[in-house]
Amino acid sequence: MVVFKEQLKQKILQILKELAQRKGLDPEGIRAEHLSVENPPKPELGDLAIPLFPFAKVFRMPPQTLSSLVGEELQQKDSLPEGIDRFSIVGPYLNIFLNRSLVTGLLFQQIRTEGDRFGSSSILSSKRIMVEFSSPNTNKPLHLGHLRNDALGESVARILRFSGATVRTVDLINDRGIHICKSMLAYQELGHGRTPEDEGLKSDHFVGKYYVLYNELAKRDPEAEDRARNMLVKWEQGDPEVRLLWEKMNRWAIEGIKRTYERTGIHFDQFYFESEVYLKGKEEVLKGLEKGIFYQEADGSIWVNLEDIGLDRKVLLRSDGTSLYVTQDIGTAISRYKDWPFDVMIYVVASEQNYHFKVLFSILERLGYEWAKNLYHLSYGMVNLPEGKMKSREGTVVDADDLLDELTEMAKEEIRTKEREGEVGDLEGTAGKIALGALHYYLLQPSPSKDIVFNPRESLSFTGNTGPYIQYTGARICSMVRKLDEVPQVKERTGKPSDLNTGEEWELVKLLFEFPAMVEQSAISYNPSLLANYLYEVSKTFSRYYHEHPILFAENPDVAASRVQLSRCVLQVLKNGMHLLNIPFLEVM
């Protein structure tokens, strides 16, 4: 479809320039960027639309006169360019009707040859892109906020890879700091050496339990905070006992978190640990001080002044010489570039840190790193509850595993209600995939920048504009394809594009042909929501068609075979798109 649009654009541009020349106007006044090829709002209007408003002024004539003029030129000597059947002039719009069988044939062929690669491209083939996401703390299990982060990061990585980029996904595990010591302290004082197995808890939940216990403890014992702080000091000094405890609890936390990743289909190429990199930025800051990029206050603290670019002054090293969050991020960015030189580095981090990343990127640029301008903060909105923000201390967080369990249970119930346990076979596995589909679609469908409100009652739905609806569309097509054996006269035929004559079929063909452009747009804007909404549109369009027209049992076996072929195209696009959104594909549900 992109090809047609581009060809048409060139053709119209040429016509406009010739027209201008003939009228003694300067053809340079016709600018390519003013010319757009759009999709008309109603299919009856045409397949492609060219608004001619922008050129009315240059030609000093009403746009509708201009559009008829361009139309006449397009049709010179009774022959329209290849692929274009006819055109119509509706006011200022020049609407183009494409040759349906030609376009349909092209789609069939392209999907058949490309299969799982349909929609992929090489637009980013020269790029090495690092994507950092998730970044969990090791004092508690993952929650709904992480799930949005993970869904975005994983999906963006897949989309970029599909667009030809060499992608490396990395996870920076925050395994150090006062919050970690808090759960350690509670365990030391209240744990009695128990293990997750003793309590029958998933290991990260076990650790999280002690973080909650710490907060209860701190309420009745004001000195708990001091003891936690003391533990952090000991940790930094390398106290063997504290380190042992730290290692044990981190192992539990990380093992549990990794199990959740596995469950949600999240993959990382490399893990970084804050405990190993948190000292790295210090010497960079000292170097910057020497070069005069930073300055030192009387108390010894080191600062950067970013007021000239509308930001504030920022401390980079404390007066006692220890480093801060930014310091560490400066260090890790530099060492990552050394590890794996990238063209683009994407940080998937919530919007609350917008300012932090502005500061970080400016500092790196100031330090003279060329690649700093290729750092990108993929910021996304918060996940709130109807009653407000999630707060781990107040126990209002939605736990990731619990949420998935609940969704899985609901999906199982749904399968049982529909009495489809027999067909489905693996009840647990299928329900789990439906749960993931529902979750990932729910999290990826809104634009990343928007805050979302998670209302458990309303959000956990499998009907309407949801992941399972898309999965269901795919499963129904699969089921239909399986039934091909029952109609051998259809099975042995191959479809012909010219057999597809309904408006719904043509709508589908055009929509499916937009898929590669959708992927490309999602890739360059790092925005999976475009794809999510597109897949819904495809499912919706197919469901309507499927309901209106018999496919396997169409009156004519040739028509039936062609419809099957079209359905297979829909299936392929759904499959490819779902993979990019990390929504499991289901043959049966």
Next chain:
RNA sequence: GCGCCCAUAGCUCAACUGGAUAGAGCAACUGCCUUCUAAGCAGUAGGUCGGGGGUUCGAGUCCCUCUGGGCGUACCA
């Protein structure tokens, strides 16, 4: 105070990045399962795109301003 983000149907979200009559889902009401899976399809109802200015052939989309909300603005991470 200052900075960034957000505001579209009762609720949750779209709108091809400035184009034709602003679309879906949920919730409500009404039809459709002896017919390729009813997790579906069709219909009814629901809108001064937060208010006001401006830019232009044309604005939900860009600019200004006001209002309301979120997040920042730490020698926390």
